[in-house]
Amino acid sequence: MEKDTSVSAAFQAVMAANGDIPPKQQQVLAASLELFAQQGFDNTTTKQIAEKAGVAEGTVYRRYKNKDELLAGVLAPFMTQVLPNLIQEFAQQVVAQPYLTRHEMLRAIVEDRLAFMKENGAILRILIREVSVRNDLRSQFVMYATPLLQDNLFPVLDRLKASGELVDWPDSRTAQFMIGTMLTELVRVVLLPEDVTVAAPTIIEFIEKGLAPQ
Template structure:
C-alpha cells in the first residue's frame, strides 16, 4: 500500500474499520474531508452531520465532542499505518549500498517535502492539533517519533561503519536530525504556511547538517 495521498488513505482506513457502523464510517469520512478543506477549527459538528446525512445528535452520541471525532480519525490511522509509511519512505530514500549519507539526507528531505506539499491541508490539521492539543500530543507524538527514530538509527549506524560521520553517539545524531528536519518542514508548511520550499533552502540546511556531523576527511 502506498500513502502518497494521505486523505484517500485515511478515508480508506475508516471504511475498513469493523468496529464502526455504516453511519459512523460516514461521519468519519465526512469529517476527514471537511477538516482538510476548511481546517479543524472552522468545521462544526453541525456541518459534519449535514454533509454525512445524519443527525448532529448521533455525532454526540458516538463521539461526545468534535475533538473526539478528530481523535477517531488520527489515532487509528497513524497507529495502524505509520510502520508501513516509515518503511516505504526509507525504502525509497535509502535504495543502495553505495548511497552516501549526504545523498540519503537530500533524498529524505525532498521526499518529505513533496509528501507535505501534496498533503498540505490534512497535514496542517494533524500537525496543529499535535502541537496544541496536549492529550493528543502525549498519545501520538512518542509513537510517531519511535517509528521514525528506529529507522534513522539503523541508517546512521550504517553510515558510521563507512566512517562518513563523526563518532557522535547515534541517539544524539537522531535527536538532532529529527528536531532540525522536522522543525524545518513543519515551520514552513504549518506555521509559516508557504506553498513551496525553495531548493536553495534545502541545500543550505543539508550543508549546515553535514558541516556538523561529516568526518573531516570526507
C-alpha cells in the same frame, strides 16, 4: 520510486480495514479530517461534517457528543496505525537503500519528506498542533514510531558512520537533528506563503554540514 500514499488515503485505508468502525462512522471521520484540514478545527461545524459525510447531523451526535470527541476519534488511529504505516512505507521505499554517502542519503530523504509535507501539509499541521499539547498522543506516537526508526534508519546511519561519512553521534541524536530540521520547515510555511520544496537544497546543505565527521 513509488509515489507516497497520501495521509488521507492512508487514513481511509485504516478505517476500511477496521471491522469495529461502521461505514457511516468512517464517513464522518473522513469528512471531519478533510474539513478540519481545509478550514481549521474552529471554523468547522458538525452540520458541515454531516453534509460532507452524507449523513444526518443526528448521526454525528449519536457517536460523538461534540467536535472535540470527533477530533479525538480522528487522531486515535493516526497515532497507532496511520502514521506508523506511512513511516513503514517511507522506510521501505526511501530509507532502506544502499546509500554510499551522507549527501546521497540526505538528498533522498529530505526531498521525499518535503514533497510529502507539501502534499499533506494541512493535515500534518493539525497533527503537530495536537501532539505538541497532548502528552497522550505524543507518547503513543513515540511508542509506535521509535521501533520503526531503530529498525530502518539506524542501520543506515551505522553503515555511514562506519565508512566515515557521518559524525559519530548516537543514532537517536542524528535522527533528531534530521527530523527536527525538516519539521521546522513545516512550521515556517505556516507563517510564510512559500513552497516547502524550494527549501530542499538549503536544508540538505545545512544537515549535511551538521552531520559531517569532525
